[in-house]
Amino acid sequence: MRAAATLFTDVGYDETSTTKIATAAGVTTTTIYWYFADKDALLVAVLDHVLEAALAEAALHSQRPWADQVLWAVDRLERYRRLVTVVHARAPISESIGAWHDEFHRLVDSMMVDGFRDAGVPESDLDAMTKIGVFVVEGLLMHPQSEQDRRAVVTLLTGQTRRGSGSS
Amino acid sequence: MRAAATLFTDVGYDETSTTKIATAAGVTTTTIYWYFADKDALLVAVLDHVLEAALAEAALHSQRPWADQVLWAVDRLERYRRLVTVVHARAPISESIGAWHDEFHRLVDSMMVDGFRDAGVPESDLDAMTKIGVFVVEGLLMHPQSEQDRRAVVTLLTGQTRRGSGSS
DNA sequence: GGTTTTCTTGAATGGCGTACAAGAAAGGTA
DNA sequence: TACCTTTCTTGTACGCCATTCAAGAAAACC
Numbered sequence: 001m002r003a004a005a006t007l008f009t010d011v012g013y014d015e016t017s018t019t020k021i022a023t024a025a026g027v028t029t030t031t032i033y034w035y036f037a038d039k040d041a042l043l044v045a046v047l048d049h050v051l052e053a054a055l056a057e058a059a060l061h062s063q064r065p066w067a068d069q070v071l072w073a074v075d076r077l078e079r080y081r082r083l084v085t086v087v088h089a090r091a092p093i094s095e096s097i098g099a100w101h102d103e104f105h106r107l108v109d110s111m112m113v114d115g116f117r118d119a120g121v122p123e124s125d126l127d128a129m130t131k132i133g134v135f136v137v138e139g140l141l142m143h144p145q146s147e148q149d150r151r152a153v154v155t156l157l158t159g160q161t162r163r164g165s166g167s168s
Numbered sequence: 169m170r171a172a173a174t175l176f177t178d179v180g181y182d183e184t185s186t187t188k189i190a191t192a193a194g195v196t197t198t199t200i201y202w203y204f205a206d207k208d209a210l211l212v213a214v215l216d217h218v219l220e221a222a223l224a225e226a227a228l229h230s231q232r233p234w235a236d237q238v239l240w241a242v243d244r245l246e247r248y249r250r251l252v253t254v255v256h257a258r259a260p261i262s263e264s265i266g267a268w269h270d271e272f273h274r275l276v277d278s279m280m281v282d283g284f285r286d287a288g289v290p291e292s293d294l295d296a297m298t299k300i301g302v303f304v305v306e307g308l309l310m311h312p313q314s315e316q317d318r319r320a321v322v323t324l325l326t327g328q329t330r331r332g333s334g335s336s
Numbered sequence: 337g338g339t340t341t342t343c344t345t346g347a348a349t350g351g352c353g354t355a356c357a358a359g360a361a362a363g364g365t366a
Numbered sequence: 367t368a369c370c371t372t373t374c375t376t377g378t379a380c381g382c383c384a385t386t387c388a389a390g391a392a393a394a395c396c
Contacts, residue, residue, distance in 0.1 A: 014182070015261060017352060029353080031375055039353065082260065088310050089257040092250070093183060105311070128320040135307025136300050142256050143273070145299070152296040185383060197384080199344055207384065 001025050001035065005046045009079065013043060013086040040094045047087070047100055050080060066119040067158040070133070074140045074150055084141050108134055119158060133157060169193050169203065173214045177247065181211060181254040208262045215255070215268055218248060234287040235326040238301070242308045242318055252309050276302055287326060301325060 004025035007016040018029045018039060025032075036042040054076055061072050077084075091101040112130040121129050136157050140150060172193035175184040186197045186207060193200075204210040222244055229240050245252075259269040280298040289297050304325050308318060 012261060014257070018354085019352080028376055030355090030377080033354070034374065085253070085257040085260075089182070089253040092253075093180060125324055128317070128324040131307070131311075131313070131317070131321050132300070132304050132325060135304045135311075138310075139299070139303025139306060142306075143299075143303075149296070149299070153299050156293055156296040157300060186385085187383080196345055198346080198386085201385070202343065 001032075002046060002049055005042060008043060008046050008086075009050070009083060012082045013039075013090075037096075040090065040096050043086070043090075044096050044100050047083065047104075050083065051104070066115045067154055069115060070137065070158060071151060071154045074137055074154065077137075077141055078144065081141050081144065084138060105134070121159070169200075170214060170217055173210060176211060176214050176254075177218070177251060180250045181207075181258075205264075208258065208264050211251075211254070211258075212264050212268050215251065215272075218251065219272070234283045235322055237283060238305065238326060239319060239322045242305055242322065245305075245309055246312065249309050249312065252306060273302070289327070 004021050007021060007024060018032055021042075022029045022032055032042065036045065054073075057076065058069075058073065061069055064072070087097060087101055087104075091098045109130055112133045113126055116126060116129050116133060117123075136153065140153060145153065172189050175189060175192065186200055189210075190197045190200055200210065204213065222241075225244065226237075226241065229237055232240070255265060255269055255272075259266045277298055280301045281294055284294060284297050284301060285291075304321065308321060313321065
């Protein structure tokens with residue numbers, strides 16, 4: 001069932017009708033509504049599923065340098081670009097998605113705080129730096145960049161301006 | 169007519185039906201379709217209108233310090249949060265909105281490059297810094313923050329860590 | 337005054353998310 | 367075995383949506 005909701009990731013939420021989901025899953029739309037309160041609830045289930053898988057993988061990389069971790073996350077999550085945009089678009093109008101979004105940011109914020117603290121960001125800048133980190137990662141997800149551009153942005157973000165990635 | 173499309177800003181694009189727009193404008197939905205090819209074209213017209221007005225106002229502040237300019241932009245554009253999210257959500261699926269989004273980023277990128285260059289960012293980091301700037305501003309628009317948090321983020325972003333805005 | 341162009345409309349179409357009453361499957365208990 | 371209850375699935379229907387089309391009103395032009 002949730003396998004059928006790969007459609008949200010690849011095709012998009014608004015572009016995927018409940019009928020298409022039902023057909024792909026070999027059932028009727030009404031069946032979907034027995035398992036999920038509404039289409040938003042189905043999206044939340046997909047989000048939870050996807051996030052859980054990503055977190056499990058991320059745990060394997062937790063010892064790598066901070067810049068590598070962030071870059072890995074961007075690479076790993078890039079495929080969920082459509083989910084990122086639709087969550088932000090629907091968060092203000094859908095109770096369930098708004099709640100998921102809030103909790104998601106609490107989680108990501110805490111991970112970012114730890115990462116930047118370990119990377120040596122002074123305590124006074126930690127909150128602001130965390131927000132910048134989250135916004136930049138979301139920006140990279142929503143606006144796909146070339147491999148080098150991604151790396152340049154993350155490198156600059158995480159403070160180690162290793163020089164030699166400029167342009168023109 | 170475009171005055172009636174204030175609905176997009178305040179209520180949201182998906183939440184505003186063509187019928188509501190037509191009623192608010194004192195016409196029928198069909199009339200709207202004489203002036204605009206589809207609902208997306210109407211959104212693009214609203215975006216152009218809103219952007220033009222903001223740019224005109226921004227020109228008056230072009231002599232202020234870079235950090236103030238960015239902060240002013242965030243304050244000024246915050247009311248368009250719904251537009252920001254819907255543009256990102258629809259850019260991949262709507263030709264016209266995708267085109268608008270591309271051109272918008274070209275414009276904003278060039279403004280950001282100039283701003284950061286004048287602020288003393290080395291040429292080698294300029295491209296990456298510009299992207300970070302754009303992503304952070306978009307992030308601030310999509311995730312409303314308190315006055316102090318906004319200021320702290322922009323201050324850190326623009327490099328003048330003036331100290332004394334930390335937390336806890 | 338007649339013709340052409342500009343604008344507005346009512347009615348229709350197909351698709352959407354969702355609700356509901358009815359029934360099939362499955363499981364438990366005698 | 368037969369009955370009852372819970373779990374699941376379905377066909378059908380509703381109201382709303384974006385969009386289209388043929389028809390007509392208003393305005394502009396000659």
